[in-house]
Amino acid sequence: MAINIEPFQYRLSGPAVQVYPGAHPGQMVGNGQLFKRHEALIARPDPRRIDLRASLLDPFGQYRVKAHQEHSRVEVMVLADLSASMAFVGRRDKRRTIVEILLAIVESAHVAGDRVGFAGFGAADKPLVFQPPGSIDLGGVEHWFEALSRLKLMPGCDGLWRARAYLPARRSLVFLIGDGHWPLVRLPALLASLGRHELVPLLLWDEQEYLTMPDWGLLAWQDLETGRRRRVWMRPALKRRIETAYQQRRRQLQHAFRAFGHEPMFIEQGYRAEQFNQYFLARAA
Numbered sequence: 001m002a003i004n005i006e007p008f009q010y011r012l013s014g015p016a017v018q019v020y021p022g023a024h025p026g027q028m029v030g031n032g033q034l035f036k037r038h039e040a041l042i043a044r045p046d047p048r049r050i051d052l053r054a055s056l057l058d059p060f061g062q063y064r065v066k067a068h069q070e071h072s073r074v075e076v077m078v079l080a081d082l083s084a085s086m087a088f089v090g091r092r093d094k095r096r097t098i099v100e101i102l103l104a105i106v107e108s109a110h111v112a113g114d115r116v117g118f119a120g121f122g123a124a125d126k127p128l129v130f131q132p133p134g135s136i137d138l139g140g141v142e143h144w145f146e147a148l149s150r151l152k153l154m155p156g157c158d159g160l161w162r163a164r165a166y167l168p169a170r171r172s173l174v175f176l177i178g179d180g181h182w183p184l185v186r187l188p189a190l191l192a193s194l195g196r197h198e199l200v201p202l203l204l205w206d207e208q209e210y211l212t213m214p215d216w217g218l219l220a221w222q223d224l225e226t227g228r229r230r231r232v233w234m235r236p237a238l239k240r241r242i243e244t245a246y247q248q249r250r251r252q253l254q255h256a257f258r259a260f261g262h263e264p265m266f267i268e269q270g271y272r273a274e275q276f277n278q279y280f281l282a283r284a285a
Contacts, residue, residue, distance in 0.1 A: 005100055007108040008276035011284050012074065012173060012198055038064040075117070075133045075168040076109050077197075078102055081178030082120040082128050082148075083157035088179075090208030092270050097204055098177055099145040100271040105175060106141055114173075119166045120148075123156030127166060161186070164193045177202045180253050180264075187253075191260040200279075201257050201264040210246040213239050 038054045041047070041063035054064040078101075080086075086094050102118060109116045117133035128151065157178070167174065174194060180203040182190075191199070213219065215236050220229065232238070250266065257264045265279050 005104045005107060005271065006273040007104055007111060008273045009280060010108060010112075010173065010200075010276070011280045013283060037067050039067045041065050074112075074114050075170065075172040076105060076114050076175070077133065077167050077172055078105060078116065078118045078175045078177065079160065079163050080118070080120040080129075081157045081160060081182075082122050082151065082153055083181075084153045084155045085179055085181050086204075087153045088206060088209065090206035092206060094179065094204050094206070095148045096145055097267065097270050099141065099148065101175070101177060101202060101267075102136075102144065103138075103141045104271055104273065104276070106136055106138055110138060117168075119163060121157050121159030121163060122154055123158050125159055125162050127159060127163075130166060133168060133172075157182070161190050161193065167194075167197060172197050173200070174198065175200045175202055177204065179204050180249070184252055184256060187256045188260070191257070191262070195260070199260075199262045201262055203253065203264050203266050205266055205268045207268060210242055213242065215239060 038051060041050065044065050044067060046065055049065040049067075051064050051066050054066075055062070058064050080098055086098070088094055098120075102116075106116050115134040116136050118129065118131045118136060119127040120129040122128050129147075160176075160178075160182075174197045176194070176199060178201075213234055215234070217234050219232050219234050253264055263279075263283070265275070267275070
């Protein structure tokens with residue numbers, strides 16, 4: 001399966017902490033291009049960077065040199081909910097969307113010189129799929145859709161709450177992909193466990209789950225998480241109740257993520273580079 005994906009530009013809300021050079025403003029001070037502060041020549045003995053004006057104004061008569069902010073790379077991790085509900089196929093296949101997003105992240109990170117890892121979780125403590133940062137290449141991602149399609153998705157994604165053990169020790173950029181059908185009472189514990197990292201929640205929704213139902217008719221429903229089937233006589237009042245419940249769920253998820261300083265991105269039309277670019281521009285504003 002060939003997938004052509006346009007990369008996007010991501011930004012961090014704070015300086016990167018990696019010591020390796022990269023494309024993001026870092027915490028290290030050295031020979032970068034962005035002026036950071038003045039320091040004493042004895043603390044940073046580089047006569048080429050002496051600032052004569054700052055030296056003349058120094059009250060202690062010391063030579064002052066310019067120190068610049070260095071750019072660093074970041075580790076990027078993609079965490080995915082691989083519970084049974086992610087097997088839903090409506091206007092789009094959610095598993096294919098996961099692969100499209102992963103490919104876009106890998107291509108975008110390749111441009112920035114960053115390394116990407118992936119961990120997909122079900123009900124078990126250990127991930128169903130795990131690739132540490134730096135082990136994913138551009139060519140290999142396209143085969144992941146076939147691999148995920150063959151993977152039997154089971155109910156539950158308790159493993160997400162143990163994902164911290166599979167993340168880099170240093171502050172990293174973490175994309176959390178899921179449909180948001182998690183117990184809201186447990187969501188704060190998940191967000192707290194990921195607190196040291198910069199989190200980008202990506203929620204995959206499909207309008208066929210709640211917007212394309214007829215006003216009248218007998219519908220057969222199946223809960224992908226429990227496997228339960230039921231028949232429902234659809235009518236306008238029930239249709240409105242279902243749509244209202246989804247709108248309320250959206251607000252509840254937004255409130256839960258915003259309480260921890262994260263703005264969720266609802267992806268309802270598959271991966272679109274412009275949506276991701278606008279999201280990171282808004283975060284940087």
